[in-house]
Amino acid sequence: MKAIVYDEPGKFELRDVPIPVPGAHDVLIRVLVAGVCGTDLHLHHGEFGPTYPLIPGHEIAGEVVELGSAVNSLRVGDRVTFDNTAACGHCTECRRARPAFCEFILAQGVNAPGGFAEFVLASANRCFVVNDLDPEVAVFAEPTACVVHGLDVLALQPGSRVLMFGAGPTGLVLAQLLARSGAGSLTVAAPTQAKLDIAQERGADQTVLVDRANPHATSARLRDLAGPGFDVVIDASGSLSALEQAIPLTRVGGTVFVYGMAAEAAQWAVPPYDIFRRELTIKGSFAQQFSFDRALTALRGGRVRTEGMITHRFTLEEYAEALEAVADSSCIKAVITP
Incomplete structure (x- = not known):
């Protein structure tokens, strides 16, 4: 089969590699659509803990073409998406119900073969049948699951005034679920008008076009909207410039939510006195945990x-x-169709 293979950061090639053989509890999946996301850019540069040789790709929708000998929960021909992570279930973090932080985690597309290939293996017990969904909808299951977990972590109070920086694919999913999860008002700030139009059409109450050539004007506009401050300020962009604006725009007792993925080496100057004096909370959200089924419910029901x-x-x-x-802000979502 053909697959994208990395041997080191920044260097990949399209290779012919053997089609994987399913074990007793695995299924072989023909990849129909694989999403490309910002994490893949980080992996390209050697960030996020890649293991080489690596076939990347962790957002996958495909068709089952072969069953392992012990698999009876799926059928050949089923369309599926799957949780690309498998935790050991026994380490310290697994026993604290935090499988994303498992000491021995297998993450397909990161440290195990992923979906930028014609075929991929997956454990049958991590697959979700999506025969009722178009593959270009089902491929959003993993990023939507990440958003659902993010909302679990955020624990949004009903009626909160929310500001979100970023309107990429996960930002747009986050905007839709925030609007349906109790946000009293939602403002989305981003540098691409087309993305803001989608955000507003799907739940944002107001949008602010970020002017990269004149950041002071954008900051002034956001300060005008903030009033006493937003209850929650979310960075879904991974941008340090957005994070630098977050704390001043957060009201007393509010929360700054770091959802976007900045470069590993990036440093953000946080004023400890401000956190102390105004009783601010800073939260982060990583990947997804126990949220695939809820993500698919949101996709099936049109909430996303x-x-x-x-x-x-x-x-x-x-x-x-x-x-x-x-890497281009004009792109909302890119996919590979092997």
């Missing part, structure tokens, strides 16, 4: 609408162009 969000489609041969697209 994905139409128009996939703006770029590539083949495996065009993987370099896919990475370039994800």
Whole structure:
């Protein structure tokens, strides 16, 4: 089969590799659609803990083509998506119900073969049947699961005034679920008008176009909207400039929520006196835990609408162009269709 393979950071090639053979509890999946996200850009640069050789790709929708000998929960021909992570269940963090922090975690697309390939293996018990969903909807299951976990961590109080920086694919999913999870008002700030239009059409109460050439004007506009401050300020962009604005825009007793992924080496200056004096809370959210089923419920029920969000489609041969697209703010969501 054809697959994108990295041997070191920044260097990949399209190779012919053996089609994997399912073990007793595995299924072989033909990849129909694989999402490309910001995490894949970090992995490209050697961040996020990759193990080489690596086939990346962790947002996957595909079709079951072969069953392991002990699999009776799926059928050949089923369309599925799957949780790309498998925890040991026995280490300290697993025993504290934090499987994403498992000492021995297997994360397909990070330290195990992922979906930027014609075929991928998955454990049958981590698969979810999505015969009722178009593959270009089902491929949003993993990022939506991450958002659902993020909302678990945030524990939003009903009626909260929320400001979110960023309107990429996960930001747009987050905006939709925030609007339906008790936010009293939701303001979304981002540098691309087309993305803001989708955010407003799907739940944001107001939007602010970030002017990268004149950041002071954007800051002034946000300060005008903030009044005494937002109850919650979310960075879903991974941008240090957004994080630097977050604390001043947060009201007394409010929460700054770090959802976007900045570079590993990035440093954010946090004023400890301000946190102390105004009783602010800073929270972070990593990956997804116990949330795939709820993500699929949101996708099936229309609480998360994905139409128009996939703006770029590539083949495996065009993987370099896919990475370039994800780095371009005009791209909302890029996918690989092997």
